[in-house]
Amino acid sequence: MSIVIPQVPLQTLDLPLCNTFGVQFSILHLDHTHPQISGNKWFKLQPALAEARCHPGRPILSFGGAFSNHIHALAYAGQQFGIATIGVIRGEATSASNPTLQDAQRWGMRLVFVSRQEYARRYDPAYISQLQQRLGDFQWVPEGGSSAAAVSACGDIWAALPVRTQPFDYLACAAGTGATAAGLIAARPASVKVLVMPALKISAVEAEAMLQAHWAAAGLAKPEGYQVLPGDLPYARLSPQLAALWWQLSACYGVDLDPVYTLRVFHQLMRMILQRQFAPGSHVALLHTGGMQGLRGCDTRLRRLAPAFYGPLPL
Ligand SMILES: Cc1ncc(COP(=O)(O)O)c(C=O)c1O
Incomplete structure (x- = not known):
């Protein structure tokens, strides 16, 4: 059983914030692999x-x-x-x-x-x-x-990423159950550090425990080369700031993220850039894990919440 998974396109964004801090920021479009079975x-x-x-x-x-x-x-x-x-x-x-x-x-x-x-x-x-x-x-x-078994299968995602032709130093990935991130970390090339960003309100320790459980179940030893961040909003919760960020990204940069998973990853990464957590010259890539069909469930909330945000957006 197969569908052909093409090489994942890497889109580098020219964001003033990233330029200021000397960070190259890209999106790896795993969401473009198939119209219905996209992303992870x-x-x-x-x-x-x-x-x-x-x-x-x-x-x-x-x-x-x-x-x-x-x-x-x-x-x-x-x-x-x-x-x-x-x-x-x-x-x-x-x-x-x-x-x-x-x-x-x-x-x-x-x-x-x-x-x-x-x-x-x-x-x-x-x-x-x-x-x-x-x-x-x-x-x-x-x-x-x-x-x-799905944890190990997610390790195959690396084969679709342009790790050699367009190298990046960090791969940021959303975590729901954490299976995708666990698989990516376990099969990680030595040159890339994986950043795990939960799509639910949990501490970094709880998120780490989720990963450990996946590695144990898959019979994998605890790997290295990753960083787990805490999740600061309950699952699928949208804030006015996230909604406004979604619109800004879509309208100004033509980038459509899914509000439940990858939008949060993007927001978290911008905060990390502002906190100077990436050395100048680093290339940070966000893995777009798909899920755009779910946008149909958030559209009204995005429209309602975005105007409620007033304040500068981190772009
Ligand atoms: C679009 C999208 N991104 C990321 C994830 C997180 O994947 P996981 O549950 O393996 O952590 C999911 C959930 O499966 C998802 O639907």
Whole structure:
């Protein structure tokens, strides 16, 4: 099962702030690899799709929120490769009409809506067996596709990056479950330091623990060459400053980031540049992990919040 992953384009931005501090800033467009399975999704789904091929007719079941990028990509992959898919969705059935879940249903995914309390049991083996009794046999794929095998598969992202032809010193990556970052760090070329930026409100110690758990599950030794930052906003929360930054980037620089993951990474990196955390001459690259389909769930909030910000933006 394959789609061709082209070499990831690197877009260098001419930002006055970066120029002032002598830092080269680029975006690695992993989001451009495929219209539906963009960013980290193709890599994270590889092991699940390979296993499904060994069990024809058995559906893949996975978990996600109403705007989940993972659910969206899984539904599309299922349709493309003839694999039935079931999405267990946190929340009310009314969200079935949102664009993400409409796409998923159009691609043949069966949706099962569960309460927040039930969703909280998504890693509990007893709950997975109950679901199996209710829905029939399935291949379980954890939320976000973040299995131990997916961690190793995310190491393959490096092969698509122009590490040799357009070298960079830092690769900044968003973390939800941390599987993508854990895989990237484990397979990191010695010349690149990985910066991990959580998309949820957690301390650096908690984020580090998430990475450690992934390495342990994947049977990998604790690697080196990375830095974990704390996450300062709850998951998917938008502030007026972030919303205004999103608009400024889109309108002035033609750069579209997803507000849940990569926008936060961008914001954090600008703060680090202002704090002189990068030596002059450094090349910092932000990995655009995709998720642009989720923008359809934030559009109204972006419009509403952006004008509420008054103050200088760090660009
Ligand atoms: C667009 C995007 N970027 C980054 C991430 C973070 O990935 P992970 O859960 O592997 O940390 C996700 C979640 O899968 C995502 O959808």
